[in-house]
Amino acid sequence: DQQVKQNSPSLSVQEGRISILNCDYTNSMFDYFLWYKKYPAEGPTFLISISSIKDKNEDGRFTVFLNKSAKHLSLHIVPSQPGDSAVYFCAASPIYYNQGGKLIFGQGTELSVKP
């Protein structure tokens, strides 16, 4: 039972344009959501997060939107740069876990930004 789903395995975008990565979840008890970026053979690095009490969080070129009624979140990267090419993982934490780090991950979306 996949509680966090990233239905697009890959996404290709032109440099300078917007990249939109999507994530759906099924567990209504999730209250904290994160995006991680991962290069091959390396560990994931934290990118941005959002609490369920918010619907938007912005950090530089990265913005995460949360639609609780649709159980959907998205990561927007504007403008996209070739260095953004990586696998992006959506992750969620339910309120009853009561600690960070214990996360449920989606399958990942591989973003390719072409010059």
Place this chain on the structure above:
Amino acid sequence: DGGITQSPKYLFRKEGQNVTLSCEQNLNHDAMYWYRQDPGQGLRLIYYSQIVNDFQKGDIAEGYSVSREKKESFPLTVTSAQKNPTAFYLCASSMKRPNTEAFFGQGTRLTVV
């Protein structure tokens, strides 16, 4: 520099052998975690520990064992009972509170030959 160090980066094991993956952190985090990544899949939680000398099973603990004798260290042993051990293993740590991110090491690629 503060961070999480995993060693070795690549590890080869013969079938039937146990192998131990090392994870050390100097971030002063109480909580540590082991995740496994398989191709085309997300990360899945193997074991986690919130405090020294205590740990709990994650979603896929069968065939694995851990210890937490020091705050800085959380080694993972992949035993011969693990049916599909070939994978990319990631260690992480975090503060022991909700709504915080986990910091990951660089990973260990384990291959059974």
